[in-house]
Amino acid sequence: MVDPVRLLPREDREAALADAGYNVFNLDSADVFVDLLTDSGTGTMSNDQWAAMVRGDEAYAGSEGFAELEAAAREVMGFEQIVPAHQGRGAENVLYGALVSEGDTVLNNAHFDTTRAHVAANGGDPVDCPVEAATDMESEAPFKGDFSVERGRQVVEEVGEENVPVVVLTITNNSMAGQPVSVENTRDVAAFAADIDATFVVDACRFAENAHFVRQREPEFADESVAAIAREQLSYADACVMSGKKDGLVNIGGFVGLRGDGELYEQCRQRGILYEGFSTYGGMSGRDLAAFAVGLREAVDPPYVAERVEQVQRLCQALADRGVPVYQPAGGHAVYVDANQVFPHIPREAFPGQALVCELYREGGVRGVELGRFAFPDTDRRDLVRLALPRRTYGPDHIEHVADTAAAVCERAEDVSGLEIVSEPSMPELRHFSAELEPLE
Numbered sequence: 001m002v003d004p005v006r007l008l009p010r011e012d013r014e015a016a017l018a019d020a021g022y023n024v025f026n027l028d029s030a031d032v033f034v035d036l037l038t039d040s041g042t043g044t045m046s047n048d049q050w051a052a053m054v055r056g057d058e059a060y061a062g063s064e065g066f067a068e069l070e071a072a073a074r075e076v077m078g079f080e081q082i083v084p085a086h087q088g089r090g091a092e093n094v095l096y097g098a099l100v101s102e103g104d105t106v107l108n109n110a111h112f113d114t115t116r117a118h119v120a121a122n123g124g125d126p127v128d129c130p131v132e133a134a135t136d137m138e139s140e141a142p143f144k145g146d147f148s149v150e151r152g153r154q155v156v157e158e159v160g161e162e163n164v165p166v167v168v169l170t171i172t173n174n175s176m177a178g179q180p181v182s183v184e185n186t187r188d189v190a191a192f193a194a195d196i197d198a199t200f201v202v203d204a205c206r207f208a209e210n211a212h213f214v215r216q217r218e219p220e221f222a223d224e225s226v227a228a229i230a231r232e233q234l235s236y237a238d239a240c241v242m243s244g245k246k247d248g249l250v251n252i253g254g255f256v257g258l259r260g261d262g263e264l265y266e267q268c269r270q271r272g273i274l275y276e277g278f279s280t281y282g283g284m285s286g287r288d289l290a291a292f293a294v295g296l297r298e299a300v301d302p303p304y305v306a307e308r309v310e311q312v313q314r315l316c317q318a319l320a321d322r323g324v325p326v327y328q329p330a331g332g333h334a335v336y337v338d339a340n341q342v343f344p345h346i347p348r349e350a351f352p353g354q355a356l357v358c359e360l361y362r363e364g365g366v367r368g369v370e371l372g373r374f375a376f377p378d379t380d381r382r383d384l385v386r387l388a389l390p391r392r393t394y395g396p397d398h399i400e401h402v403a404d405t406a407a408a409v410c411e412r413a414e415d416v417s418g419l420e421i422v423s424e425p426s427m428p429e430l431r432h433f434s435a436e437l438e439p440l441e
């Protein structure tokens with residue numbers, strides 16, 4: 001399907017930005033030229049997926065689409081049972097509600113924000129265990145997304161292993177610049193989880209992109225197919241959480257993947273019925289289930305996933321070539337620009353990341369997202385701006401346009417000032433979605 005886009009004249013972009021309260025979540029998508037806000041649910045479906053949509057059977061119970069999705073989850077990911085959910089966070093609510101109770105600690109290579117929120121909502125304490133290279137913008141280490149088992153063991157020693165019921169591995173590591181996780185690390189984390197009697201969950205949202213990186217970077221797997229690597233990597237997990245909006249190649253949907261129909265499956269099934277919908281649709285329509293089933297199979301198609309990851313690498317390279325400071329190497333779904341290096345004169349309290357987001361829109365109608373001090377008020381992480389590429393959507397001209405836009409902003413960086421917040425919601429964790437700002441003099 002073709003979706004026409006247009007670049008508004010500069011003065012209209014200025015007006016749109018002011019109307020949006022200098023928060024690009026408030027822009028109309030029609031006013032955005034290249035939309036890199038997120039890769040979640042924003043991709044393009046294939047002809048086979050559209051065909052599946054038309055065939056989709058809208059039965060409440062036992063639809064064909066559900067049988068197809070269950071078969072795809074089994075064959076592509078190796079999970080015998082699924083509990084469907086309307087999207088990834090619905091699946092997180094189903095699974096973490098069953099596994100986590102008050103006072104528990106949950107370990108993760110890095111919690112994605114909705115994962116963190118679901119652990120906390122169940123009274124748990126989410127603790128990140130990234131490897132050291134993860135926060136080094138320049139390290140060329142191949143698997144900067146890995147889980148530090150050493151860090152995990154330290155936490156277990158502090159809190160006691162009886163209080164750590166769940167260990168999660170997020171592949172790729174969304175909160176650490178989309179960096180991949182090796183199969184070797186997956187085996188180590190599985191052994192560690194078994195050792196402390198914890199359930200080992202893989203957050204598999206980008207399992208196919210991760211498998212592509214493994215094939216390229218982990219010598220043991222150089223001759224394996226992406227599909228075989230994905231199955232092997234997921235085979236170590238007791239359960240998975242999946243968002244169809246990422247490597248499911250659909251616009252909405254998700255599930256919990258489980259092994260066997262034991263107690264955990266039964267608990268998840270009941271929670272699924274309560275919060276998501278009956279266990280053969282979970283908040284998705286029959287046509288969504290059918291398109292998701294096709295998307296899961298397409299996600300491990302070698303030419304698709306290679307082109308997908310390489311497009312992100314091309315954007316990263318195009319930015320680096322123009323002197324824009326980027327996190328290296330590129331992750332699987334997004335490129336991260338370091339706003340502290342772009343605007344060294346803007347103090348962190350004046351949100352240099354958000355200033356960069358605004359300038360990218362003002363300069364070239366490009367929408368990115370701030371993941372620094374504005375999004376995470378308590379963080380001491382750098383002020384990074386994420387440019388996430390929707391799957392199968394943009395072409396080389398768009399990539400060039402984004403790189404040229406960012407380079408033009410860097411060129412006039414001294415003239416850019418910071419911002420201040422003029423209104424914000426009561427929940428600080430959700431600030432960046434709806435706060436309004438104003439430029440400082």
Ligand SMILES: *Cc1c(COP(=O)(O)O)cnc(C)c1O
Pocket residue numbers: 040087088089090112114115170174203205243244245246253254
């Ligand atoms: C997107 C995402 C989720 C949540 O999925 P939604 O479909 O957005 O609810 C969970 N974990 C990770 C790593 C994600 O990227």
